[in-house]
Amino acid sequence: MMTIKRRMIVTNILMLVVPVVLCVIAGWLLNSIGFFIMESQGLPFPREAGGPPRAIAKVEEYPPVMYLFLFMQMVLVIGIFFASNMFFTRRLVGQIMAEHEKYENNRRELIAGISHDLRTPLTSIKAYLEGIETGLASTPEKQQKYFSTIKNKTNDLEHIINQLFLFSKLDIGEYPVNMQKIDLGRTLAEMLAELTDEYGRRGLTIIQDQDDVPSFADTVFVNADYLQLRNVIINILENSVKYKNTEKGVLHVNCSVSGSTAEIILADDGPGVQPDALDKLFDVFYRTDPARNNEKKGSGLGLAIADKTIRRMGGTIHAELPGHGLSIIINLPIIHDKG
Secondary structure (H helix, E strand, O other), rough: OHHHHHHHHHHHHHHHHHHHHHHHHHHHHHHHHHHHHHHHOOOOOEEEOOOOOOOOOOOHHHHHHHHHHHHHHHHHHHHHHHHHHHHHHHHHHHHHHHEEEHHHHHHHHHHHHHHHHHHHHHHHHHHHHHHOOOOOOOOOOHHHHHHHHHHHHHHHHHHHHHHHHHHHHHOOOOOOOEEEEEHHHHHHHHHHHHHHHHHHHEEEEEOOOOOOOHHHHOEEEEEEOOHHHHHHHHHHHHHHHHHHHOOOEEEEEEEEEOOEEEEEEEEOOOOOOOHHHHHHHHOOOOOOOOOOOOHHHHOOOOHHHHHHHHHHHEEEEEEEOOOOOOEEEEEEEEEEOOO
């Protein structure tokens, strides 16, 4: 997406170039019309012998009608510059207003999301602490259960705060990026090998569809931050775990070449989303549940962080509906020189 600064630069260039081009074209047309009218009316105009009209060297050589055309040219030039500048200025102002409105909407959603996601575990912590204080947890077993719940809710709070910190750093471009050339196929296989058992215990089976990983790894390299790429993969896996609608879910991972990019597809067999929600999945705090009444679904920051992370690596990320479930597609530019 083009930033406001870049739009202003482009608009300023257009405000200079477009009027000049239009004035040149309009001046040529107006002169041609003037020459035609003068010749059709038999009005004198300086010519070389047998040649086209020559440039007028003296003011006295102008036929009276040419003063009218000169005046019309001046009016036309002023009108073109004024109209084009008004057009581009209004267009730029409209874009800035739209960006500002989008920013305000995102800010309101961000505040609402933070308030909701912090309030939910805090309310639980307060309730369990009151239960301990009032003696509701009268047995050691109950007290241990209450303390365990409080600890889990505290961990949830810490996770939300860490996610917010990471997102804010990515948003303002201050999060450090350690870009390096990586063997994508081999790296992805190693990541999945580390994560398969953990997510298998949580009910998500990870299947790598790439049959010949070593061959793929030997031929495709990308510039990426290993740790951030791993976090992106984990965020997508977390979403698949949280939103699966069966006890056991399956996520297929495919890695292939698509033009000048390496494409990673992570496709689960979950409930998917509505088609009109695809573009909103990477918005801050967006959940498919409009009421946001299920805190177990996470903070709603995972895919927003994934989007900003991949874009900082020079790639793209988007979602598709393959028919059943949800597919997240990551594209990273390929490095053709392996040396």
